[in-house]
Amino acid sequence: MMVANLLLLGSEAGYMNAYFRDYYMSKFFRKSYESLKPDMLLVLGDVSAKGHELTKSKWSSVLHQFQRMLGPFLGLPFHVILGDRDAGECGGLNAKSVNWIASSFPGLDSAGCGAFEISNISFVSLNAVALLCGNNDLRFSVEKVIERENVDLQMDTEDTIEAINDSSKFKEASHNFGWRRNAMVSGSGPVLLLHFPLHQTGNSNCRGGSALIGTSNNAIGSSKTIVSGGLSRTGPYELLHTIPPNATEYIFQALRPRIVFSAHTHEFCVHTHSDGTREVTVPAMTWDARDDPGFVVATFRRNRRVVTVSYCSLARESHLLIAYISVLILLMSIILVANTSCRTCLRRR
Template sequence: MLISWRSALSLLLASSLFFFDEWISTPSCRFVPRADHDPRDAAADDRDGLKVMIASDLLLMGSDAGFVDTYFGDYYLSKFFKKSFQTLKPDMLVVLGDFSARGSELTRRKWVPVLRQFHRLIGSLITLPFHVILGDRDIGDCSELDSQLVDWISSHLPGLDSAGCGAFEMENITFLSLNSVALLCGNNALRFGVEEVIERESLDFQTEIEGARTEMTNDFSLGKEMSPNFAWRENSMESGSGPVLLLHFPLHPTGRSRNDGQHCHEKAYSNSLVDVNELWQRLAGSGPYESSHNIPPNATEYIFQALRPRIVFSGHSLDFCDYRHQDGTREVTVPAMSWHARDDPGFVIATFRPGKSVGISHCSLGRQSYAIIYIFMLVLLMLMILLVKFLTTFRTIMMAVALL
């Protein structure tokens, strides 16, 4: 009877471990409508379109990873990516900065394990297009910015130039990523490089739009040259006609309203069963900037006027939130996808359709507190099995001694 109970208990242990592992790593997604409840967005979420998985703040430790990170955190982060790609089938992956926990403190030699860790985490998924931008934890604050290090890191990530910016197109949708850390700083080479990218992309978009208008209306001469005194204030683009903008820091919140206030978390750790914030601050350290930090007002206005972004995705704040700026531009802040940053990690799925319609889904992953409780119960159950086995063996020995 004891043998059958031990077998049943072992089977229960193995099956519960399997089902928990699958449950905690499978994302749960909900569609987030716009404030105006445009039905086109809901339709975009249901139909085929360019589906992009957007994550932020992975906070990889590289060679500084301890036992917990290596055999617990990394395992589940890899499972998060694997299950998310299997169930949601995105066409592309975007990471909005801070993919390293202490990158700004690392030498190039120390950076290599971080890059290897990132490639190892996403495994076979690396065959899909992916784009990673730089955050303050990756390259530091204004006093620590090293243009040579930024250039070196950018050269090991697809699509980034020497200033840490990138522009690419998928299915006729243009994406533009900016080194938003440099935009916080004064006059430096990196900031000038970012401004050059903004001006170039603005000019390209205006040229494309004006070219289309010329073909349709024939209002302009084919030989007309654009004014050499082009400036962003002269931008004739309509709001929302520009690229999909990818940033690490959110834009300045002046004139910004929450999407009816119902799609924003109040606090990253509000439902946490453990003080994860304090725990992981000891492990990963604090970043150069607070999570409430954002791009300055003048740089924000400059971006809006020059680019007229279709939609903005930003990270750093650790929380999911859906905002609408004064000019109607939608900004989505992407939650951290790491237990280093919050108890309930997550990411965003953006589905892009023609006609500027974008469907947004907020996806949540298993809580770290649930994993800790489960592991505690698992260890307790294993100890009970060992105790039963020990008592059975002890009883057998005592019976044998009694027979002697």
């Protein structure tokens, strides 16, 4: 299960957040855990609304709010990556602050990156914020992570080729390896997790529904245009901001990702890159960003190239408020009628 852009405020949350939105989201996570029974939870950045501005004590209150909201998911493996609201803008981005924030979440290194495996599926998460930041030292640290993962993947590929060459069926191909950087084919690498989307050319489908992500299937279910608004427009970076083209190409060449999951835009999109790699953008999971927050469920099939992605949205906050107000008015009307009836009975006596 994948969520993004929770935009938590911690101790700075007002009455509406503390007694309505947080309660409803906690209930949602508990119900989702019970019905979906996921193997893992992924949070694709922006846990906090303004974590880059917070003191340590206020950041601790955000973490406590985050843990209360997740509830039973804390018993599962979960992985959190850093967003621009968590880490801040390039001007204030430094290794010390990122290391401090990254240490709050499991599986992140000092640069805010991570690599893990679950159910034989490999995942790599990158601090996408640093990739926007020119000659920043932190960006170089992220590039080192990419290079390290590339070396590991190349070694796995060479081991596989050697195993094939050991069989008599493929002995004739033992001399034909090609360049190291071309040893891996598109889609043969790990699942890539980012906060910012990669630079995009080609076709995008930004609507609700489900998608079977494979070698040739790009089916999207019932269409629904999604519009961002509210607090979402006040972040450090614009919602249309993406990782630069050169960094995007570098990532594709080094990692050959099986599929990419990103966030930041607050809407659900499925994009096909020029090499056929699919990128799924996870919508915002807060009413502070949109009236109908949503999440994504990804199922990895035995066919290595196929991933089933389902998009789900919660009830609109405006509809919930109308429902609560209607119930309150109904209860007040019943109480008023009951009091009037009681007074009438007393007069008759």
